[in-house]
Amino acid sequence: MTQLPLSHLKVIDLSRVRAGPTCVKFFGDFGADVIKVERTDGEGDPMGDNRHSSDYVNAQRNKRGITLDLKRPEGVAILKRLVETADVLVENFRPDVKHRLGIDYEVMAAINPRLVYTSISAFGETGPYSSRPGFDLIAQGMGGLMALTGYADRGPMRVGISPADLSAGIFAAMGTMIALLERGVSGKGQWVQTNLLSSQIMLLDYQAMRWLMDKVVPIQRGNDHPQIVPTGVYRASDGYFTLSTVGNDSYFRLCQAIDAPELATDPDFQTAEGRERNRERMNAAIDKATAARTVKQWVDLLSAAGVPAGPIYKLDEMFADPQVKETGIVQTIDHPALGPVEILGQPIKMSRTPPQFRRAPPALGEHTADVLEEIGYTKEEVAALRSGGII
Numbered sequence: 001m002t003q004l005p006l007s008h009l010k011v012i013d014l015s016r017v018r019a020g021p022t023c024v025k026f027f028g029d030f031g032a033d034v035i036k037v038e039r040t041d042g043e044g045d046p047m048g049d050n051r052h053s054s055d056y057v058n059a060q061r062n063k064r065g066i067t068l069d070l071k072r073p074e075g076v077a078i079l080k081r082l083v084e085t086a087d088v089l090v091e092n093f094r095p096d097v098k099h100r101l102g103i104d105y106e107v108m109a110a111i112n113p114r115l116v117y118t119s120i121s122a123f124g125e126t127g128p129y130s131s132r133p134g135f136d137l138i139a140q141g142m143g144g145l146m147a148l149t150g151y152a153d154r155g156p157m158r159v160g161i162s163p164a165d166l167s168a169g170i171f172a173a174m175g176t177m178i179a180l181l182e183r184g185v186s187g188k189g190q191w192v193q194t195n196l197l198s199s200q201i202m203l204l205d206y207q208a209m210r211w212l213m214d215k216v217v218p219i220q221r222g223n224d225h226p227q228i229v230p231t232g233v234y235r236a237s238d239g240y241f242t243l244s245t246v247g248n249d250s251y252f253r254l255c256q257a258i259d260a261p262e263l264a265t266d267p268d269f270q271t272a273e274g275r276e277r278n279r280e281r282m283n284a285a286i287d288k289a290t291a292a293r294t295v296k297q298w299v300d301l302l303s304a305a306g307v308p309a310g311p312i313y314k315l316d317e318m319f320a321d322p323q324v325k326e327t328g329i330v331q332t333i334d335h336p337a338l339g340p341v342e343i344l345g346q347p348i349k350m351s352r353t354p355p356q357f358r359r360a361p362p363a364l365g366e367h368t369a370d371v372l373e374e375i376g377y378t379k380e381e382v383a384a385l386r387s388g389g390i391i
Contacts, residue, residue, distance in 0.1 A: 004031020005353040009180070012037060012082055013063065014091040014103075016045035018136070018162055019120045019196065021059040022169025023176065024090050028062030029346055029355035035082065035371055036063040039070075040389060042364045052335075057361055058343045061333055065362030066371050067391055070101050074390045081375050083108050083115060088176055092120040095130050105191040115189040116179040120172050124195045134196060139164035143200030148207055152220045168199035224283070229275040230254070233312065235287045236295045243302055243309040250307055251275070257305040258289040335360040365391065 009032040013024045028034040038045070050056060069075040083089060089108060091098060098104045098119075105117040119125060122134025140146050140158060150157025175192040183189055201208060207226065210216045218226055225231035230251070231244040245251045248271075255264035263269055263285055268278045275282055290298055295311050302309035311317075318324055331345035338360075346355045368391050369382050377385075385391045 002353060002356075004356060005350075007031035007033075009033070009087045010085060011035070011088040011090065012079070012086050014089065014093070015120065016092060018059065018165040019168040019172070020090055020092040022166055023118065023120065023172035024063070025059065025061070025169075026173040026346070027088065027176075028359075029357065030353070031356070032088075034063040035367075036060065036065045036362060037070075037079065038065060038067050038364060040067045040365070040391065042067075051361060051363070052338060057333070057335065057338070057341055060361035061343060061357060062359050063362055064359075064367035064371060065365060066368040067365035069390050070103065072390060074385065074388070076102055078372065078377075078385075078390070079103060080108070080111055082371070083111050085375065086112065086115060087180065088116045088118060090118045090120070090172070090176070094133065095119075095121055095125045109189060109191070113188055114183060116176055116183065116192060117189065118172050118176045118179075118192040119194075120168050121193070121195045123197050125193055136162040136165040136196060139196035139200040143197055144204055144208070145200060148204070148218055148220060148226075150220050151222045157220070163203055164196040164200040167203055168194050168196045171199050171202070224279060227276060229272070229279045230282055230286055232283065234283075234290050234298075236290055236298055237292060238294045240312050241290075241295045241298055241309055242312060243298075243307060245307060247272070253305050254286075254302070254307045257302050257307060258286065260285065260289045263289075331357045333357045333360055 006027055009027065011024060011027045011032045011034045013020065013034050013036045015021055015024060024034055024036075068078055070079065091103075093101075105119070108115055108117055121130065122139065123129040123132060137158060140163065141156065143164060145163065146156035146158060149159055171194045172192065175194060179190050179192050207218045210218055210226075223233040225244070228244070228246060231246075233240050233242055243254065245254050251269075252264050255261060263282070268274050269282060293301075299309045299311055313321065319330065324330075327347070328349065329345050329347060330342050332340050333343050335341045341360070343357065345357065348355070368386075369379075372382050372385070372391070373379065382391070
């Protein structure tokens with residue numbers, strides 16, 4: 001078996017729900033020894049209510065699991081022993097909680113100065129909202145996304161996934177890896193912080209810059225691109241498809257491909273600015289021109305003409321697509337109770353050290369005894385801790 005690139009790292013995972021597990025998943029898939037720490041009663045993570053659910057199996061793979069009561073000094077003492085030999089700790093408590101428990105960065109860095117301590121919060125570690133609870137939907141609203149999504153006459157619209165959670169997890173993983181690389185030079189760990197709100201704002205990208213530089217407040221545009229026209233969703237004889245043009249060359253190729261020479265010569269459509277000003281009339285004309293052929297016919301024809309186009313899939317159709325299969329995004333993991341289970345893999349391909357999906361999510365406290373014995377506890381001490389409800 002190929003040596004995985006992160007097999008030399010030990011990661012302590014105190015995180016819950018989605019953002020933290022998204023971060024930690026990168027480390028586990030590429031070989032790190034991830035130790036998931038849970039409450040002794042298994043509560044505290046709504047995703048853990050059904051440990052065989054599709055969401056839990058995908059989020060919690062490639063980990064070992066232990067239980068600790070961090071509200072008791074003995075439980076905190078065990079965590080500190082773990083930190084002595086750890087490389088990374090990931091947590092997404094509200095900022096005040098880790099200080100109240102006595103497991104904040106300053107405490108852990110004093111024990112292990114090489115530790116990279118990664119915090120994911122809703123709004124940030126400081127500021128007027130830092131102690132508020134917050135989830136992805138709150139960040140979507142406060143982070144401007146819902147005011148950009150959907151149609152202006154239907155009110156704000158939630159995106160169909162959890163972009164703030166997922167992006168915060170990805171940014172946390174990036175920050176953690178940067179800190180580990182820097183540690184290789186300085187020999188010192190550091191505190192890595194991100195939050196759902198700033199991660200969501202980062203995803204706004206050019207829309208945010210329209211306000212910051214141009215002082216334009218972007219509005220909801222439905223399926224249209226806010227500035228590049230035509231780009232959007234168009235009607236075929238058997239459904240809908242997407243297409244996108246950038247610049248005059250691709251626009252005129254589109255006009256030729258859909259056999260609409262009048263759109264190529266219309267004076268209102270000769271420039272990008274003109275097409276943006278007259279987007280409603282243009283979209284209606286394209287819809288009329290594309291209504292006679294199927295989605296597949298249009299995707300094939302436009303792609304051959306150099307105009308990006310694609311079908312709009314439901315998830316069952318998406319996973320059946322041969323190109324999706326070729327990407328390797330779907331992987332199989334052996335689950336002790338469910339048997340072989342398909343999960344989402346990684347969108348990263350590596351020629352020598354690809355990710356591996358070695359382990360299904362742990363049962364509650366499945367590896368507690370093993371992990372504690374690895375850091376020096378005797379079997380008798382482990383038994384006493386268990387009988388005392390510490391583990």
